Amino acid sequence: MTSSDIRKKYIKFFIDKGHKEIAPAKLVPENDPSTLFTSSGMQPLVPYLLGRTHPAGKRLVDSQPCFRAEDIEEVGDNRHTTFFEMLGNWSLGDYFKKEQLSWIWAFFREELGLPQERLYVSVFEGSNGVPKDTESYEIWKSLGLSEDNIYFYGVEKNWWSRFGAPDKMSVGEIGGPDSEMFFEFTQVEHDPKYGSSCHPNCDCGRFLEIGNSVFIQYQKQGDGSLKELSQKNVDFGGGLERITAAMNDAPDVFKTDLYESIIQTIETVTGTKYEMEKEKMQVIADHVRGSEALIKDGVIPSNKLQGYILRRLLRRSAVKLRQINKDIKLNELATVVSDESVKAVINEEMDRFSRTLDQGLKEITKIESIDGKKAFDLHQTFGFPYEVTEELFRYKGQEIDREQFKAEFEKHKELSRTASAGMFKGGLADNSEIVTKYHTATHLLHQALRDVLGPQVFQKGSNITSERLRFDFSFDRKLTDEEIRKTEEIVNKRIEEDLKVDRKIVNPSEAKEIGAIGLFDEKYGLEVSIYGIGPGFAPDSKAKDQRDRGGYYSLEFCGGPHVEHTGAIGKIKIVKEEAISAGIRRIRAQLA
Ligand SMILES: [Zn+2]
Ligand SMILES: [Zn+2]
Secondary structure (H helix, E strand, C coil): CCHHHHHHHHHHHHHHCCCEECCCCCCCCCCCCCCCCCCCCCHHHHHHHCCECCCCCCEEEEEEEEECHHHHHHCCCCCCCCEEEEEEEEEECCCCHHHHHHHHHHHHHHHCCCCHHHEEEEEECCECCECCCHHHHHHHHHCCCCHHHEEEECHHHHEEECCCCHHHCCCCCEEEEEEEEEEECCCCCCCHHHCCCCCCCCCCCCEEEEEEEEEEEEEECCCCCEEEEEEEEEEEEEEHHHHHHHHHCCCCHHHCHHHHHHHHHHHHHHCCCHHHCHHHHHHHHHHHHHHHHHHHCCCCCCCCHHHHHHHHHHHHHHHHHHHHCCCCCHHHHHHHCCCHHHHHHHHHHHHHHHHHHHHHHHHHHHCCCCCHHHHHHHHHHHCCCHHHHHHHHHCCCCCCCHHHHHHHHHHHHCCCHHHHHHHHECCCECCHHHHHHHHHHHHHHHHHHHHHHCCCCCEEEEEECCCCEEEEEECCCCCCHHHHHHHHHHHHHHHHCCCEEEEEEECHHHHHHCCCECCCCCCECCCEEEEEECCCCCCCCCCHHHCHHHHCCEEEECCCCCCCEHHHHCCEEEEEEEEEECCEEEEEEEEC
8 A cells, every 4th residue: 555545545534434535735834923834733733732713614534744943853764754744633522532433434344454463552540730641541442442551651752742741731731542553573682772671762773653542532630730620632643654664564664655766866976875865865864855845935045934944954965975975976865856956956955055065074084072163164165064064973983062153153153142043953053942932023013003094994914933023903004104213112111111921811802802803703712812911900890991901011922932921022113014916015113
């Protein structure tokens, strides 16, 4: 059975169970400043798991291409990839454990025909005051699984929330236990270096996780306890590459049809067999396949954000190619993909890098001990991404001081700390702090625009990078210079006042009553999270002017994250105001 057959069968199976197939999200999320890439099927659906009504209904199914930049270093074995496809199905307050586990079992057993004795499941054992998931355990047993094939694990393996373990969840946050499925490759011998005995979560490669059913059934309360949600959700995700490997009974995902032609091409261009240079070819195959998907989604190689990750993938692949065969021409890399426009982007990047790659590699052999300054020279002179240099020296047993590299970087580019932190996003340092500042500023900007232009102004979209915020809103004409100046002045005044940012969990009608804005055309099922910026009113306050927006300057539906006090934002400058379509304007602003 091919991967495409498996995908089709899965989608059809869940459509037959009353699900609607939804279009996958783009790899680069459009309205989520907190991440660079779509990394799971669940990610684009979080607002709906939090209670928003999905236009396609309560039962959804899709196949979502995913990219995980944080796994780049993990690639180079039989199962880790940065790019993969995740099959997913969801219940938004509809069916729960019994249906989900019975259906997913029927899918793997009856539709795919995987042998029962080689399927294992894991169930949450209970901890942090949360009970053991005996319900799932009983369901698995009733489906015919032997007790020997059911394993219990704690929060680190079988608990889901956006912030991890129950004690890490903030008030109002949702989460719950999950139940994973594993396939056993009986031909793989357990390696004692991973522990004295083998089990489904052992890393030796004998077991491969092929799916996970998450049961979102709890909400964190103010007193620290977890309360059962009235609307319980199911989120299932299973990697297509891994399911295909299980179907082939071959523990190497790079031997599935998804990678077949890529590996063959790499063998041809390098004149080397896969079995001889597995690790390097796995890296090249994964990175080129991931690059192809990113380029198709509009990413081009650059020194920041998603573009930097793409550059890293391509340049690391080039180094691996050269290590397999020192005479290889780098433009051979593009022969791995079929799309002409993707080829052109890869070739251009390879042209740029080939001018300096060999010299750089020669230079590297001369370096006896690496430090941040030398790593910077390799970056500056030869175009070696920092992480590639780091990897090359790690093989020699040498580590680089990353802070020293960054300091050098800032010195030479005369970059402000903010700007250099932006360059490093996704590559060298986490800039979530800057993104959080920009995001909080959009709340102030939204309200300031309403103050200046009137209450007909509503947010229509927003997009944030570490370098600027973009805010789209409804308004029917160009803003005057005076209006722009006033808006900017109000935002900066609110920042100077160092207002506190509060999160409240309320029900939707309550939120509407006190004048919270955002997303009112949607029907909410659950309690929702709103953020207020300002003093907020005392609970016993009767003052009429304080009833509006609960005494906050800004009050909006939002999931966060935000700074705690507006003073942390710094200062904002509006750099551009323009029309993007009839009745919709766009503002770009930067930290001044
Ligand atoms: Zn093992
Ligand atoms: Zn927000």
